[in-house]
Amino acid sequence: MIETDSPSLDPSILTLAVDACLSASNFGDKPWKLVAVEYAKVFANELDSRVIKCRIQLREAAIARLYNLESMPSTEDIKICRVDNRSNADFGRLVVLRARLQIEKRVSTEVVNQTLDQFCASNPISDLERSVQLDIDFLRAKLLRFQGEFALAKSLLVGHMQAFRYRAVNMITIHYFETLCEEGHPSKAVEALEYEYNELRKRENGQSGSGRRLTLALAGSCLMKYLLDKHSDAGSLEKSERFFTSIRWTTKQSLITKHNYYVAQASLGMIYLLKSDWEGSLCHWNRALEAARNCFSQIGHAEMVTQYAQCEILHRLGRTSEAKMRENAARNLFKEHGRGYHFLGQGTAWLDQLNMLAEEAGRPAIAV
Structure with a gap:
C-alpha cells in the first residue's frame, strides 16, 4: 500500500482525486494501472465511503481480468449499492464485466444475455448510464x-455506430467491417479500414492498442478478400502479410494483446499455407497453438482450426503419422465445438x- 504524509483534505477533493486516479488507470501499461489504483485506495481510505470502495474493487477486477492476474477478486463479492x-452506472459496469468473463469462458448466450438484462438505466438516463448501455x-x-x-x-x-461518429475508429466500427467481411463483402471493408488506417498513421505509428487492433482488422479483411475472391487478387494476400508482420508486440501482454x-500468428499460418510454404506455415501455426493455450481458458475452436491446418501441412511434408494424429484431434474437436466465429x-x-485442400488430396473434409 502506498502511504502519504499529506494532511487530510476536503471530502469533495478526495473524491475528485479518486476519480482522477481511476481514470488514469485506463491508460498506460500494467505497472502504471496498478499504481494509479493504489493511489485511489489511499484517498478512498480517508473518505471511508462504501460506494467509492466498491468502485475501486470493480476497477481492480477489470484490471485483473485484463492481465489474467491470480489476485482477481470474485465479481460476486462486489456489492454495489x-x-x-x-x-447505477457502476453497477452496469459490473454487469458488463461479469458478461465479458462469461463470454471468455464460453458460457451460453442465454446466460450472458440474462446477466446483461440485470442493468436498467434510470429515467432520465445519465451520460454515464448511456455509455454503459452502449x-x-x-x-x-x-x-x-x-x-x-x-x-x-x-x-x-449499425444502430450504435452513430453514437461514436465523432471518433475516427473504435471497436464498434471494427466489428462492423469484420462482420461485413463474414457476410461476403470484404472489398467494402478493406476500403473503409484502409482509410481509417491511413488516418491513424497521421496521428501515430499504429502501434498503440487500438492501432494494433485496427491493423489486425485491415490485415484480416485483406486475407478474406483473397479467399473470397477465389485467389484472384494476389495483391490482397501480399498486403495482408505486410500488415500482419508490421505489428510490434510488447513483452508484457494483456489478455487482449494475447x-x-x-490471431496474427494463425493468420500468418494461413497466408503461408496459401503460398504453399509448408515449413513457414507450420512454424506460425505452432506459435498460434501455443498462444491459444496461453490465453484461452477453453480454446476448443481455436485448437480445432490449428490442428486441422497442421494436419494438411504435415500430409504435404510426408509426415503422415503426425498428420493423422492432428486429423483425429481436429475431427474430435469439431464434433464437440463445430464452427466458431x-x-x-x-x-x-x-x-x-x-x-477444399483435404478433398483435393482425396481425404474427407473435417468441417462439414
Missing part, C-alpha cells in the same frame, strides 16, 4: 456475431479453404 445515476448493446451484437448471426449483428452495430497475437474468417472462409 445503487443510490443514484452514478452508482457497452451492453455492443456486447449483444458481438454475441450475435460469435453465433454466426452476421446479418443481425451488423444491424445492431488474443490479438494468436470469434475470429474473422476462422469459422467461415478459413475452414472452407482447409476442407
Whole structure:
C-alpha cells in the first residue's frame, strides 16, 4: 500500500482525486494501472465511503481480468449499492464485466444475455448510464456475431455506430467491417479500414492498442478478400502479410494483446499455407497453438482450426503419422465445438479453404 504524509483534505477533493486516479488507470501499461489504483485506495481510505470502495474493487477486477492476474477478486463479492445515476452506472459496469468473463469462458448466450438484462438505466438516463448501455448493446451484437448471426449483428452495430461518429475508429466500427467481411463483402471493408488506417498513421505509428487492433482488422479483411475472391487478387494476400508482420508486440501482454497475437500468428499460418510454404506455415501455426493455450481458458475452436491446418501441412511434408494424429484431434474437436466465429474468417472462409485442400488430396473434409 502506498502511504502519504499529506494532511487530510476536503471530502469533495478526495473524491475528485479518486476519480482522477481511476481514470488514469485506463491508460498506460500494467505497472502504471496498478499504481494509479493504489493511489485511489489511499484517498478512498480517508473518505471511508462504501460506494467509492466498491468502485475501486470493480476497477481492480477489470484490471485483473485484463492481465489474467491470480489476485482477481470474485465479481460476486462486489456489492454495489445503487443510490443514484452514478452508482447505477457502476453497477452496469459490473454487469458488463461479469458478461465479458462469461463470454471468455464460453458460457451460453442465454446466460450472458440474462446477466446483461440485470442493468436498467434510470429515467432520465445519465451520460454515464448511456455509455454503459452502449457497452451492453455492443456486447449483444458481438454475441450475435460469435453465433454466426452476421446479418443481425451488423444491424445492431449499425444502430450504435452513430453514437461514436465523432471518433475516427473504435471497436464498434471494427466489428462492423469484420462482420461485413463474414457476410461476403470484404472489398467494402478493406476500403473503409484502409482509410481509417491511413488516418491513424497521421496521428501515430499504429502501434498503440487500438492501432494494433485496427491493423489486425485491415490485415484480416485483406486475407478474406483473397479467399473470397477465389485467389484472384494476389495483391490482397501480399498486403495482408505486410500488415500482419508490421505489428510490434510488447513483452508484457494483456489478455487482449494475447488474443490479438494468436490471431496474427494463425493468420500468418494461413497466408503461408496459401503460398504453399509448408515449413513457414507450420512454424506460425505452432506459435498460434501455443498462444491459444496461453490465453484461452477453453480454446476448443481455436485448437480445432490449428490442428486441422497442421494436419494438411504435415500430409504435404510426408509426415503422415503426425498428420493423422492432428486429423483425429481436429475431427474430435469439431464434433464437440463445430464452427466458431470469434475470429474473422476462422469459422467461415478459413475452414472452407482447409476442407477444399483435404478433398483435393482425396481425404474427407473435417468441417462439414
